[in-house]
Amino acid sequence: MNGIYLDNNATTRVDPAVVEAMLPYFTEQFGNPSSMHSFGNKVGLAIKKARMQVQELLGAEYDSEIIFTSCGTESDSTALLSALKAQPERREIITTTVEHPAILTLCTYLEKEGYKVHLLQVDHKGRLDMAEYRQLLSDQVAVVSVMWANNETGTFFPVVEMAELANAVGAMFHTDAVQAVGKVPLNLKDTKIDMLSVSGHKLHAPKGIGVLYLKRGTRFRPMLRGGHQERGRRAGTENSTSIVGLGKAAEMALEAMDYENTEVARLRDKLEAGILAKVPRSFVTGDPDNRLPNTSNIAFEFIEGEAILLLLNKFGIAASSGSACTSGSLEPSHVMRAMGIPYTAAHGTVRFSLSRYSTEAEVDRVIQVVPEIIAQLRKLSPYWDGDGPAAEPEKAFAPVYA
Amino acid sequence: MWDYSDKVKDHFFQPRNAGVLADANGVGDVGSISCGDALRLMLKVEPESDIILDAQFQTFGCGSAIASSSALTEMIKGKTLEEALKVSNQDIADYLDGLPPEKMHCSVMGREALQAAVANYRGEVWSDDHEEGALVCKCFAIDAVLIEDTIRANNLCSVQDVTNYTKAGGGCSSCHEGIEDILARVMVERGETYTPGSAPKQEVSPVGLTNLQRIRKIEAVLESVRPQLKRDGGDIELVDVDGKTIYVNMTGACAGCQMEALTLQGIQQKLMEELKEFIKIVPTKVSSLTRAMKG
Numbered sequence: 001m002n003g004i005y006l007d008n009n010a011t012t013r014v015d016p017a018v019v020e021a022m023l024p025y026f027t028e029q030f031g032n033p034s035s036m037h038s039f040g041n042k043v044g045l046a047i048k049k050a051r052m053q054v055q056e057l058l059g060a061e062y063d064s065e066i067i068f069t070s071c072g073t074e075s076d077s078t079a080l081l082s083a084l085k086a087q088p089e090r091r092e093i094i095t096t097t098v099e100h101p102a103i104l105t106l107c108t109y110l111e112k113e114g115y116k117v118h119l120l121q122v123d124h125k126g127r128l129d130m131a132e133y134r135q136l137l138s139d140q141v142a143v144v145s146v147m148w149a150n151n152e153t154g155t156f157f158p159v160v161e162m163a164e165l166a167n168a169v170g171a172m173f174h175t176d177a178v179q180a181v182g183k184v185p186l187n188l189k190d191t192k193i194d195m196l197s198v199s200g201h202k203l204h205a206p207k208g209i210g211v212l213y214l215k216r217g218t219r220f221r222p223m224l225r226g227g228h229q230e231r232g233r234r235a236g237t238e239n240s241t242s243i244v245g246l247g248k249a250a251e252m253a254l255e256a257m258d259y260e261n262t263e264v265a266r267l268r269d270k271l272e273a274g275i276l277a278k279v280p281r282s283f284v285t286g287d288p289d290n291r292l293p294n295t296s297n298i299a300f301e302f303i304e305g306e307a308i309l310l311l312l313n314k315f316g317i318a319a320s321s322g323s324a325c326t327s328g329s330l331e332p333s334h335v336m337r338a339m340g341i342p343y344t345a346a347h348g349t350v351r352f353s354l355s356r357y358s359t360e361a362e363v364d365r366v367i368q369v370v371p372e373i374i375a376q377l378r379k380l381s382p383y384w385d386g387d388g389p390a391a392e393p394e395k396a397f398a399p400v401y402a
Numbered sequence: 403m404w405d406y407s408d409k410v411k412d413h414f415f416q417p418r419n420a421g422v423l424a425d426a427n428g429v430g431d432v433g434s435i436s437c438g439d440a441l442r443l444m445l446k447v448e449p450e451s452d453i454i455l456d457a458q459f460q461t462f463g464c465g466s467a468i469a470s471s472s473a474l475t476e477m478i479k480g481k482t483l484e485e486a487l488k489v490s491n492q493d494i495a496d497y498l499d500g501l502p503p504e505k506m507h508c509s510v511m512g513r514e515a516l517q518a519a520v521a522n523y524r525g526e527v528w529s530d531d532h533e534e535g536a537l538v539c540k541c542f543a544i545d546a547v548l549i550e551d552t553i554r555a556n557n558l559c560s561v562q563d564v565t566n567y568t569k570a571g572g573g574c575s576s577c578h579e580g581i582e583d584i585l586a587r588v589m590v591e592r593g594e595t596y597t598p599g600s601a602p603k604q605e606v607s608p609v610g611l612t613n614l615q616r617i618r619k620i621e622a623v624l625e626s627v628r629p630q631l632k633r634d635g636g637d638i639e640l641v642d643v644d645g646k647t648i649y650v651n652m653t654g655a656c657a658g659c660q661m662e663a664l665t666l667q668g669i670q671q672k673l674m675e676e677l678k679e680f681i682k683i684v685p686t687k688v689s690s691l692t693r694a695m696k697g
Contacts, residue, residue, distance in 0.1 A: 304438050306464035310414060324438040325464030325505075332438060347438040347462075380420050380468060382431070382442040382460035397462075399431040399440045 003316040004362040006271075008202075009151050009179055009295060009353035010320055014245070015204040021248040022206070025241040033238055034229070043240045050247025057250040058196070058213055059187035067212045067230045068243050072178040072199030073102040075212040076145075078223040078234070079174040079195040080106060083143035084115065085221035090142035090171070096120040096128060096157070097338040103145055103176055104334070120146075125287040126155040126339050134165060141171040148180035148196075152322055152335040152351055153286025154295030156180075160191050167192040172218065178202050178210075182253035183260050183292055194218040200242065204355075205249035209242035256356050265293035267363050268354050272296040274367035279374050281389060285341060285349060294354040297322075299336075299345040300374050302383040302393065308350055311373045317366055322349040344383060344393065406465060407499035413469035418476050423458035428523025430515040432530070439463040439508060441471050443515035445478075447523050452483045459515075466498075466505040473497045474512040483520050489513065503543035507534055538580045541573025546584060553588045556678060559596065561585070566680050567671075616677065617643055623676050624650070627669055638669070641686050648673065648683050 005013070025046065031039030033047055048063075055063045069075045080093070080103070093110065095103055097119045107117045118136045120128050128146075137144075144166045149156050163173035174195040180186070181196075182203035188196065195218065198211035214220055214233070226235030253260075276282055281301040300308065305321025312319055322333030324347060331337065336346035352366070378384040382397040390396035406414075426444035433440030440463065446456040457475040461468050473494055478486040491509040495501045501509060514530065521528035535547030552558065552567045561581050565572040571581050586596040611619070617640075624638055631637055635655035642649040650669075652662055662685070670683040 302462065304463050304467075307414070307468060310411075310465045314415065323464065325467075331436065343435045343438070344462075347435075380417065380460055381462050382440065383462060397431060397440065397442060399433040399435070399442070 003318065004365060005318045006352040006354055006358065006362075006366065007318045007320050008355040008358075009154075009292075009351065011201045011207065012204045012355055013357070014201075014206050015249060015252060017252065018205055018245045018248045022241045022245040025244050029240075033240060034227070043238075046244050046247075047238060047240055050243045050250075053247035053250045054198070054211055057181065057186065057254050058198070058211075059185075059189055060213060061189035062216055064231065065188075065214055065216055067214055067234050068238060068246075069210040069212050069234055070208055070239065071210040072100075072176065072197050072202075073210075074223075075197035075199075075210045076100075076102040076174075076176055077106055078212055079197065080110070080143055080145060081223055082219075082221045083172045083174065083195075084110070086219040087142045087172075090140055092116040092118065092138070092140045092142060094118045094120065094133070094136050094141055094144040094146075094166075094171075096122065096146055098122055098126060098150055098152075098335045099145070099147055100151055100176055100178075103147070116140075122338050124340050126150060126153050126285070126335070127287055127290075128157060130158070130161075133162065137165060137169045137171065139169055141166070141169065143172045143174055145174040145176065148175050148177035148184070149292045149295075150286065150335060151179050152333060152349075153297045153339075154179070154292035154353075155286040156184075156290050156292070159193065163192040163194070179292060179295075182250070183257075183294060185257055188213060188215070200246040200249065203249050203253050205246040206242050209239055209246045211246070259356055261293045264354050264356055264358065267358055267360065268294055268296050268352075270360075271352060271354070271363045271366060272298065274363070275370050278367070278371040280387075282374070283345075285336065285339065292353075295351065296353075297349055297351045299341060300348040300350065301345045302348065302381050302389055303374065303377040304347045305350055307377050308348065308373060311376065312350075312369070315365075315369045315373075317369060319353075320351045322351070323347040404465070404502050404505065406469075406502070409473075409497070409499040410466055410469040410501065413472040413498065414465040417459075417468055417472040419456075419458045419472065419479075420460070421458055422460065423456060426458070428519040430518025430520070430522055430528070432514045432518050433463070433511055435462070437534070439467045439511055441467065441511055441515045443471070443474070443512075443519045445519045445523060447483065454478050454481055454483065454486055463508070464505075466501055467508040467511065469498055470494055470501070470508040470512040471515075474516065478516065483523070486516060487520060489516065503540050504537055506543045510534075538584070539568075539570035539573065539577045542569040544568050544570035546580075549581060549584050550588055553585060554591070556675070557592070559585065559589060559594065563680065567674065611677070613643075619676055620648060620673060623669070623673050627672065631665070646679070646681050648681055649686050650683060651686050 029042050031043050033040050033044035051063045051066045054066050093107060093115055095107055111117045120133055122128055146157050146159055146162055148159050159175045166173040172194045175193055176197045178197055178199035181198045194215045196213040200209035201207040222233050224235045229235055229238055275298060283299055285297045285299050305323030306325040309321050322336045324332045332346040336349055383390055383393040423444035426446055428445035428447055430443045442460045444458045445454055448455050457479050459471040459475055461471045477489055477497055491513040494509040494512050518528040533547050535545040538544055538546050538549055549564055549568055549570050558564055561571055561578050564570055564581050571578055589596045621640060624640055637653045639651045641651050666683050673681055
């Protein structure tokens with residue numbers, strides 16, 4: 001076995017069939033799609049095909065609603081900045097406390113530029129309060145941006161319903177759907193979602209390619225101006241090779257949609273139940289009844305996530321953590337904090353994210369290894385005593401701040 | 403993934419001296435659970451000799467926190483308390499063949515646990531003397547709290563000032579936006595507005611000192627460090643003051659000493675704090691001059 005990769009929410013491996021589809025576009029079909037000659041023309045046709053493949057995966061009404069970008073972050077920035085530019089009289093943004101930094105950091109910046117940013121809170125399971133949302137909606141709101149599924153916990157947000165509500169007050173609705181696309185059936189033509197971000201490398205396409213879905217009729221102001229590419233909405237020579245790859249990946253994701261939601265979900269459930277049964281003082285974070293089929297986020301109390309990851313890595317197992325140390329910041333994951341997970345557990349959260357390449361044998365191996373690792377680290381922990389936490393752990397060890 | 407040295411990995415995967423030390427007579431608990439790093443250091447000290455007979459640790463933290471704890475226990479066992487207290491956080495990092503800048507605070511935590519455990523053994527109360535903030539300058543591992551405090555204490559108003567006082571921003575310069583944000587925030591507190599590109603305040607900060615007053619202040623600072631230099635068999639004398647450049651002559655054992663550059667840096671810092679302006683200290687011998695300025 002060549003390592004067990006359970007970090008597919010971070011990035012995925014490019015499917016060999018996707019690589020195969022891409023290869024001719026490096027050396028044989030290298031033309032610029034804008035050129036008149038046949039070198040360019042064939043590339044133009046390939047991009048057209050890819051656009052339709054993505055259109056189908058998203059359930060978009062028109063293929064011209066698909067704008068290829070360089071990544072999910074570019075799509076997010078383009079969407080929000082466009083909404084603000086196109087509606088200068090509206091000065092407010094609504095988003096959530098648990099968004100990806102691609103949205104949150106941008107919003108912090110926009111706040112400094114004078115915009116009012118409303119952050120929707122979540123409850124202990126990471127769910128939004130729709131009453132709070134309704135209250136914040138007004139004719140001052142330029143755009144609402146809410147992720148389709150949270151990257152750390154997999155928890156879904158009711159974006160379709162939220163888009164309807166935004167539409168009713170004339171606000172644009174954007175969703176960062178990089179984790180959901182390819183794992184959740186989408187039918188954007190039947191929704192009021194104006195803009196949606198896709199990231200290729202989350203669905204077995206290469207890194208460096210993304211999509212902004214822009215519903216026809218949504219007022220738009222480009223971020224990159226220049227050539228006529230993407231109908232003037234995203235200038236810059238097309239990343240034709242990766243666009244072809246993303247098209248193929250979209251087609252394959254559509255074919256694998258059932259498998260993702262049955263078999264991958266079954267393996268995820270088996271992994272989660274196996275770990276919880278063997279590891280005391282561990283629990284699932286987020287909303288287990290309403291989440292991505294591939295994601296499980298487990299908090300292991302009284303130990304720290306980076307240490308867990310380093311030991312997992314020694315066994316060839318790849319996962320990720322919400323601890324402060326893995327990011328070099330001083331606080332554990334903002335998602336865990338927003339859900340009110342105590343520090344003693346938030347630092348010990350580990351996200352396992354599967355893909356359609358995950359196997360039963362891999363899951364069995366992880367179930368076998370994880371309890372040993374947790375026990376080993378708890379032996380080092382000042383909060384742990386023998387087989388359980390120290391009596392009144394918060395009092396048994398109350399360090400001076402350093 | 404962090405670029406951990408093999409030594410860090412070794413001490414993480416096979417931590418030395420982990421677990422509870424049953425007959426400890428000095429215990430130090432430091433760290434912060436919100437930051438995700440906390441350490442309990444347990445010492446067994448022989449009262450007659452003050453020698454650390456045994457040391458064990460328990461750590462809630464990342465790979466480098468566990469490795470730093472393990473390294474610390476190895477380094478201090480067999481030492482007297484006085485010797486052990488000389489172990490600096492840089493010594494711990496060096497012992498581990500270095501730590502990433504984001505992780506230097508793990509070695510600081512080790513050093514503080516040691517101070518706390520020794521204080522506990524001596525029946526004293528140890529209190530932490532610094533607060534840690536988010537890492538701003540990755541080249542020199544300078545955090546936001548240190549930058550904020552320095553701006554406040556010295557009325558700084560430009561990124562260049564901040565670099566001169568703290569080194570933050572003196573490397574790759576990618577953190578300049580972050581430093582500007584902190585400047586803007588702190589300057590508002592004192593009723594000023596941050597303007598990018600504004601030169602360091604020229605003749606305002608010396609608060610109207612005459613040349614004579616300045617020179618007296620400089621001499622007073624040199625006087626205050628003189629006993630320390632003399633202890634090491636050296637001395638320092640003021641040669642000249644030319645605007646913001648202060649020329650000195652290092653004599654005795656200090657001249658050409660490997661630590662000269664470091665010593666001068668320390669004196670320069672002290673002078674800046676005292677004069678409340680940016681100055682440059684220059685040793686008059688050319689050879690040592692190049693060294694000092696590189697430091």
